[in-house]
């Protein structure tokens with residue numbers, strides 16, 4: 001059975017590519033999903049790439065991942081800076097967790113400089129846009145390989 005990875009995206013990520021300032025690059029969410037599916041396929045893992053604007057839905061998916069996924073990637077978007085429920089759910093997940101952001105959050109407004117999610121993250125990738133999303137998949141696969149070996 002192939003390994004499964006959950007890649008969860010928070011509020012407004014569905015609008016990537018439409019931001020007039022280009023903060024999140026030019027890839028639409030659909031094309032981001034497609035790129036990530038291709039990357040996962042190249043590693044022979046099953047990717048569940050999802051987005052919700054709702055904190056509780058993200059918590060439900062993280063809890064679901066405890067049953068089905070070996071690794072988890074999350075861009076909690078605007079919930080990154082406030083969500084204790086997302087942090088608590090992630091702390092209950094046993095596999096590697098990669099926190100991702102399309103933008104370099106430390107180059108932006110001060111309120112984006114402190115992530116609640118980071119306390120539960122194995123590693124963080126930020127500022128590399130869609131490439132960072134692909135690298136997050138590479139990282140989880142590599143960490144899972146290291147655990148298996």
Ligand code: DHK
Nearest residue numbers: 012075077078101102103112
């Ligand atoms: C995405 C968002 O929607 C923002 O709220 C975060 C993050 C940054 C990103 O860079 O992917 O502050």
